Amino acid sequence: MSTLPVIAAVDGSDDSLRALDWARDAAGRRDAPLHVVHVRNHPGRGRSEILAVAPPAGYEDPVLDAARAHLRDRADATDTRYVGLDGSPEATLPELGAEAQLLVAGSRGRGGFASLLLGSTSLAVARDAECPVVVVPRPGREVHGEEPAGPGPRTVVGLHVDSPDEATLAFAFAEAALRDARLQVIAAYPAPVQPWAAPGQIVPPMIDQTAVEDETRALADGFLTPHRARHPDVDARLYVGPGAAAAHLVAASRDAELVVVGRHRRRLLAPARMMGSVTQAVVLHAASPVAVVPPSTG
Numbered sequence: 001m002s003t004l005p006v007i008a009a010v011d012g013s014d015d016s017l018r019a020l021d022w023a024r025d026a027a028g029r030r031d032a033p034l035h036v037v038h039v040r041n042h043p044g045r046g047r048s049e050i051l052a053v054a055p056p057a058g059y060e061d062p063v064l065d066a067a068r069a070h071l072r073d074r075a076d077a078t079d080t081r082y083v084g085l086d087g088s089p090e091a092t093l094p095e096l097g098a099e100a101q102l103l104v105a106g107s108r109g110r111g112g113f114a115s116l117l118l119g120s121t122s123l124a125v126a127r128d129a130e131c132p133v134v135v136v137p138r139p140g141r142e143v144h145g146e147e148p149a150g151p152g153p154r155t156v157v158g159l160h161v162d163s164p165d166e167a168t169l170a171f172a173f174a175e176a177a178l179r180d181a182r183l184q185v186i187a188a189y190p191a192p193v194q195p196w197a198a199p200g201q202i203v204p205p206m207i208d209q210t211a212v213e214d215e216t217r218a219l220a221d222g223f224l225t226p227h228r229a230r231h232p233d234v235d236a237r238l239y240v241g242p243g244a245a246a247a248h249l250v251a252a253s254r255d256a257e258l259v260v261v262g263r264h265r266r267r268l269l270a271p272a273r274m275m276g277s278v279t280q281a282v283v284l285h286a287a288s289p290v291a292v293v294p295p296s297t298g
Helices: 014-030 062-071 089-099 120-128 166-179 209-230 245-252 277-285
Strands: 006-009 034-041 050-052 080-087 102-106 133-136 154-158 182-189 196-198 236-242 258-262 290-293
Touching: 006 014, 006 089, 014 034, 014 062, 014 102, 014 133, 014 166, 034 062, 034 089, 062 080, 080 089, 089 102, 089 120, 102 120, 120 133, 120 277, 154 166, 154 245, 166 182, 166 209, 166 258, 166 290, 182 209, 182 245, 209 236, 236 245, 245 258, 245 277, 258 277, 277 290
Parallel strands: 006 034, 006 102, 034 080, 102 133, 154 182, 154 258, 182 236, 258 290
Antiparallel strands: 050 080, 133 290
8 A cells, every 4th residue: 555645835935945845854754755746826727737757848847846956955765756737726735635644835825915924825725635734834933922841852732622633632643753752732721710899809710720720631631641552652741721722832833843733623504624713823823833634534
């Protein structure tokens, strides 16, 4: 049985070349082939042409040529193919996720407005692909806040104890194992609301924050137990704290190798695929690459 490829989406931008480097490293760690894909933008058209390995005589794709040149001096044995497609990138790239184990894209491409932090193609791929999608940000993003980190390589995963997703945790543990990295698990809970009895008079909160934190920790530890058993060599450290989950995850992204978040489960009244607000905030603001994992189907 052949190993599914890691796909790097390229469009000639510096962002996509950074994504290509990340994808090449990921393919090497997985002993998987690397497919470098350029979708030539023809809105409204599907995958009408595939140019792999041997393009027609006289055909030139400067984007793929630049990708070849970029990887030429990389000394590794990764099996690499270069694929050209005609169609809409927002529609075509997500389709490729059905035949890949990972799809990697830059946070922005050649089009769009300079002020946008996330391009429309990256958003569509992260929202719609059937495989995990890694969005590689531009270097130099500043994040605020502090999270316990410590020395050594580190990956991060968000755990929502009210609706945990096994696929997200499984991907995070496997990625930490591939990278020989510590796994920082972040479980946030809502900060207690301080009620007011009268103007200028504060009464104690009705919610016992210590009890909420203890319950959150106990639930999180329970969800982590089977994954720790499957990956005994992964040092998974749980952090539980009050406040917005997105803020904790973005703060933890500083110097992290990867932040892993779940995408969103489809709901009865909202059957379309979507990214939750936490996931979108992390993709927009994290300093590290972010893996968006589709929900478990079971």
